[in-house]
Amino acid sequence: MTADLLTQVILPLALFLIMFGMGLSLRPADFKNVLASPKAMGIGLIGQMLLLPLVAFFIALAFKLPPEIAVGLMIIALAPGGATSNMFTYLSKGDVSLSISLTAVVSLIAPFSIPIITALSMTYFMGNATEFSLPIVKTIIQLLVITVIPVALGMLVLARWSQIAAKIEHVLKWFSVVFLFFIIALIVLKNADNMMNFFMQAGLATLVLNIAVLILGVYLAKWAKLSEAQSTSIGFEVGIQNGTLALVVAGTLIGNSTMMIPAVTYSLLMFITGAAFAMLVTRRKGRTA
Template sequence: MQTSLLTELFLPLALALIMFGMGLTLTPADFKRILIYPKAVAIGLFNQILLLPIVAFGIAKLFQLSPEMSVGLMILSACPGGATSNLITHLAKGDSALSITLTAFSSLITVLTIPFVVNFSIGYFIPGGEEQKLEILGTVIAVLVITIIPVAIGMLVLKKAPALALKWDKPFRRISLVFFILIVLAAILKERENIVQFFIDAGPAALALNIGTLSLGFLVGKAVGLEFKQGLTIAVESGIQNATLGITIAATLLVNSVMTIPSVIYGLLMFGTAALIIFWGSKKA
């Protein structure tokens, strides 16, 4: 994907607005809940930060994805769930407080882990691809600017003007959905000549990653004795990734349209599995 107005301005701005909308729902108390749910938060972060990239790496090898597709899948695995996972958890009758807490912490931690996961995958899957690697400090700053700072501004609005934050919450949720659709359509349009083949090549791997991490998240939670609602929440946080961030990293920081495809396909598929989770969670509740 060549550098353009889309990759240089629209993608980062759209993601920043989405993260601002998420900040409108966060309070400092969400960061203190680690003291209330230490085991659940630890398991959730373990799944998101460590287990997910390991599973993605195994799937990329198992499905023999092309080097660029493999890196794209690894980029996606390094991105936290974002506001989408909070919404799905709420609709599925999961533990919304735990979901928000995990999103808050994972968003902070992945600012540091994303460049390392991406650079490892480029070095492994694309030998001699050093020119594509992310510059660590520059990437940390870029991710901070388009994710953490907008979240902090949203939290500040909630603290100083809670009525305004409440008024803006629904519009920004709708804006987030619209922006996600536009970003996906733009990525599909850019690769329209190859998109069917990309679905054939990367679709099974993306679906395997989605179902695999959802299942692992729930099973790990159950194995350590978490209650159903917390296990469901960890499953959602493990299996619902911030596809918008994945597309932004691939298109804007790496300037590679093929690497956006796993995030595009995953972003479309995960809403199908999310509908099943919402139905299952609501029925159990």
């Protein structure tokens, strides 16, 4: 994988549009869910912000991943959910409001958490003898520009021109899913000779991580005695990540193409595991009904 027009221009611009689309679906009232459902929000945040990175860290150690692949695994684990997690929640009749609120809150935290934990991960796995670095303050500012600012702009457009916002948001919601497929397809085609090697390096680790955190999210919510719909939402929020953001952090902000590999394999696998999980949830609800 090489850093080029894709990582330097297309990915950041697409992420800006995706986050703008998220903002078009958010109203200030949506953030009141944090106060209206503090228990569900708290469990979701613990699952995504604490347990998910911890599981990724121990998987990286258990699989003895190469340093750059290990850091890439941490990056995808630090990414928030996105339109994909919201879509799977909707299809599975989960708590969509909770899903959107969790995605929004974690997306606001991510510009601060990703640079700090990624920098610590690079130091732990790669040591100081590396040409790659991640200036924390600069990276926070860059992530704020391409994530939080477009969300705020989207919310402003929704507040002033709601009908136009609804039309644009519908297009950008599907764009976020289709674009991730498109980008992964481009990367796969461009690196067709190396894809088998990529999956050998990171495929099993990302698959184990994805399945483990999907299950962990659901059972963490059940342990907290949350509803079936809330448990479904938290499962998807913890298990389905914003692959585009992870690709931007690894490929654009750090400039390390090897760190992009876990984001690619995870993003491919999460659609399969997410769809399978959605089918299981839907069938179980059907039998219960």
